[in-house]
Amino acid sequence: MDWLKLPGLVDVHTHLRVPGGAHKEDFATGTAAALAGGITQVLAMPNTSPPLVTRDVLQKTRQVARQTIRCDVGLFAGASPAHIAALPELAEEAVALKIYLNDTFGPLRVEDVPTLLACFRMWPREKMIAMHAERQSVAVGIGLCAAFERPVHFCHISRKEEVELIAEAKAQGLPVTCEVTPHHLFLSQADLPRLGALGDMRPVLGTPEDVAALWAHLGSTIDCVATDHAPHTLVEKRSDNPPPGVPGLETSLPLMLTAVANGRLSLERLIDLMATNPRRIFGLPEQPDTWVEVEMTPVKIRNDGLFTRCGWSPFAGMQVAGRVARVVLRGKVAFENGRLLAEPGSGELWPIPGEKL
C-alpha cells in the first residue's frame, strides 16, 4: 500500500491561542498546521487570554476566526465559576463546553460542586460537555454523567486507572466517551531525560504501564485520537518556568500511520478514531468533497518546515511511516507536497447561530 485516500480528519482538541497568545500560534498558522497534518476540522479550546467565558470575548474571537481560519473550526466555551450566568448565550456560539477539573496551563478551573451543578443544569443537552479530568476527577465526571443522564467526553486520558474507570462506566451503559493523544501513546516518562521541558504537558507523560494500557484499549474503550496541540515557543519551554504543552497537529497522522504500518492498529480503526467518531460525538457537520492523500513512505519528522508558529516538535528526529501529500477541502486543494494553498478565511466556523450544527 503505497498511497492511501483518507477522509478529512477531525481533531477535537487544539489550542489555537487566540486571543492573547498569537506569539505561540494564531488561527492562520494553527489551521495551516492542521491541513499539513491531514486535519480539515478542528475544535479550539477556551483557555485563551482572556478565556472564552463571556459572550463578548467569544463573539470577538469568532470574528477573528472567520477572517483567518484555513480549515473548518468550532470553538469551545469555557466553564468559569464567575461567569456561570453566561452559559446559555455562550451555547449559541460554541460547539461544546470545556470544564477544567485539574491543573493545567492558564487559570480556567472549576473546583466546586455548585459550579459543576450549574454547568450540567444550564448547558444544552444536545451539546457536549468535555472535561480535563485526571485520576479521581474521572470518577467525578462519570458521576455527573450518571446523575444527569447526559453524555460526557473525557479529554486526553493518559493513565491505566483512568481508561479502566471509563471502560467500567461504558460497560454499565453510561454515555461516556474519551480521547487519547499521540504523545501519550508514543512517549512515556522514560523519554523525559531526553526531552526535558519539551516532554512536559498536562496530563504528564505516563509510565510504560500506562502507555501499554492505552494501546490495549485503543481498539475498544478509546473513541478518538485528539492532538491536544498546545504550542509554546522554544524560549518559553527553555525558561525557568516552562509552560506545559506540546504541538501535535502535524505529527498525529504520521504517528498513527506508523502504528498501522507496524500492525498495531487497522486502517479502519484509525479512520474511526480520527474522523468518524470525533465527528459523531461532537455532532460536527460532514465536509463534502473533502479527502486526504497519504504516501506511505518512511520519513523523518523535522522541526524545519513545520507550519505551527512554535516551530518544534517533541518527535523531531523520529522516523514515521507516511506523509500527507495532498489535502482537498470542499473540492479545493488546500495543501500539496509541503505547499499550503488554503487562504486565511477559507475555512468555515461553526456553529452558525440559529442553525443546528
Ligand code: DOR
Ligand atoms: O499540556 C497542556 N497544555 N495541557 C493542557 O491541558 C493545556 C495545554 C495548554 O493550553 O498549553
Ligand code: ZN
Ligand atoms: Zn487539558
Ligand code: ZN
Ligand atoms: Zn488541551
